[in-house]
Amino acid sequence: MKVSIITATYNSEATIEGCIKSVLSQDYPNIEYIIIDGNSSDYTLSVVNAYKQRYSDIIVISEPDNGIYDALNKGIKVATGDIVGFLHSDDFFNSENTIKNIVKEFSKGKVEGVYGNLDYVNSKDSNKIVRHWKSLPFTKKLLNxxxxxxxxxxxxxKEVYDKLGxxxxxxxxxxxxxxxxRVFSDESLRFKFLPxxxxxxxxxxxSNRSLKNxxxxxxxxxIALKRNHLDYPLWSLVLKNFSKIPQFFRKS
Structure with a gap:
């Protein structure tokens, strides 16, 4: 299966190379890498284009956009992979085996989505874990x-985006x-948690740069909870925010 990985970036000269290297170091061979740049004014594009010249599987689009979600939508539209994932310009994959392990889960049977755990790391020292987001096997009651x-x-x-937008x-x-x-409320879809x-x-x-944000x-x-018809949107919001607290104390 072909995997499309999408990175949205804007003025990310400090981190974009590490992000690109993380994708290129994957030991899964069938990867399409799409970089959507918001017309950066720093050296981001210089770094990106240097890699594009060396690797034909990198697709680069640089033009003004209306924010990160507009950029991600552009990436989804041009993606030709069977599977679509995202890697933001400040981020990197946990290991060289990450994509291979994800594809293995898709290959085991009918599944439309695979997800796992996330580490927030210190911006200066990426070996220092600040917060560990440990997920769970999916059941719909978890959304409430x-x-x-x-x-x-x-x-x-990719067919999930074709269906749900x-x-x-x-x-x-x-x-x-x-x-x-929207995705996890669709009862026709099946998901696998990769621990x-x-x-x-x-x-x-x-989302957490200021009190205003x-x-x-x-x-x-x-608003999203109400739009997606959750039973108790206000209560779900309270639980969502409180559920983050243990992540700051859990490191594995």
Whole structure:
């Protein structure tokens, strides 16, 4: 199976090379790597184009966009893989075997999605784990408890996006949560939890950079819960926020 990995980037000269190397170091041979750049004004494109000249499987699109979800949607539209996943420009895969292990789970039987665990790491020292997001095998009742898989670890069949659509760009911060609710609420789809760390994410994401963003995130989460017809959206939101607390104490 062919895997499309999408990276959205904008002025990421400090981290983009590590992200690219993480993809290129994978020991799975059939990878299409798509980089969507928002018309960066620093040296991001210089780094990206240097790798594109050496690796024919890298697709680069650089143009102004309307934010990260618009960029990810562009990537999904041009992806030709059977499986689609994301790796943000500040992030990297946990090991060289990550994609191979994910594809193995898809190969075992009928499954439309595979997801795993996520480590948040210190922005200066990537060996220092700040927060460990340990996921669970999926059951639909988990959604009402505010549960969601760590979105950067979720790999879906391309046909899922063909069926359910792209990220809703009306959301500024919570389009990934809205997408996860949309996907995991579809009872025709089946998912497999891979109990290993898939992605390491440097701290400092858009959703937690300021109090204003935290408030915006919570408001958008509530809207997403209502849009996707969760039974008790306000209670689910409360549980979702409280469920994050143990992640700061759990390291494995």
């Amino acid at each position: 408890r505010g549960w969601m898989p760590a979105h950067p670890t979720v790999f879906l069949k 792209l990220f809703n760009t009306k959301f500024k911060i919570a389009a990934d949560y809205d997408m996860m609710l 290993e760390v898939i992605t390491k994410m440097r701290v400092g994401g858009a 935290i408030i915006t995130k919570s408001n958008e989460d509530y």
